[in-house]
Amino acid sequence: MITHDTSKPNVILSVLHNNCPRCRRGRLFKYSNPYKLNGMLKMNEKCEVCGQTTDMEPGFYYGTSYVSYGLAIAVTVATLVAWWVLIGFSLQDNRFFWWMGTNAFILIALQPLLMRWSRTIWLSFFIWYSPKWNEGDVVVPERTNDSLKNAW
Numbered sequence: 001m002i003t004h005d006t007s008k009p010n011v012i013l014s015v016l017h018n019n020c021p022r023c024r025r026g027r028l029f030k031y032s033n034p035y036k037l038n039g040m041l042k043m044n045e046k047c048e049v050c051g052q053t054t055d056m057e058p059g060f061y062y063g064t065s066y067v068s069y070g071l072a073i074a075v076t077v078a079t080l081v082a083w084w085v086l087i088g089f090s091l092q093d094n095r096f097f098w099w100m101g102t103n104a105f106i107l108i109a110l111q112p113l114l115m116r117w118s119r120t121i122w123l124s125f126f127i128w129y130s131p132k133w134n135e136g137d138v139v140v141p142e143r144t145n146d147s148l149k150n151a152w
Contacts (some may be wrong), residue, residue: 006116008129021124023050023133028120041115055125061119062145063121068118072107075114079103 009024020026025047031039043054083089083099107114127139 008131011124011129015117015120015124018120020047020050020052020054020129021120022052022130022139023047024129026051028053028054028123029048029116034116037112040112041119043119051136052127052133052139054123056139057129058140061122063114067121068114071114071118075107075110079106112146 009019011024014021014024018028020028026047028043028047030042030044034040046053079102080099083116084101087095089095089099
């Protein structure tokens with residue numbers, strides 16, 4: 001007999017690990033390494049644990065650009081505050097431009113992670129955690145078109 005863990009996983013940790021928002025246990029992406037660039041955004045069609053569909057409708061993930069933008073702004077503000085506290089800014093030298101270059105490098109390096117997190121957060125807006133996930137309580141997609149799947 002298979003027993004399911006009935007504890008509710010932490011929402012922050014499930015987003016950071018790119019887990020399914022319905023059960024917070026299954027992996028959303030086929031590859032765990034986000035820096036495998038040819039498979040960075042390849043998602044499982046359904047959660048391997050609860051069976052939740054990950055592609056809700058054509059063009060569903062276009063909204064992730066807003067979430068990714070917000071995450072990039074958060075990283076930029078965090079690096080600005082860290083630079084200000086640790087190094088400081090001055091009008092007499094080029095510290096601001098060094099921060100801009102460092103921030104650009106950090107954003108480029110974090111881009112695969114930010115893209116995955118934005119997809120996970122966007123999906124979490126529409127599919128919420130269900131304590132009855134092990135009973136097959138899944139959100140059914142409103143409209144899907146199999147011929148348009150993964151055509152972006």
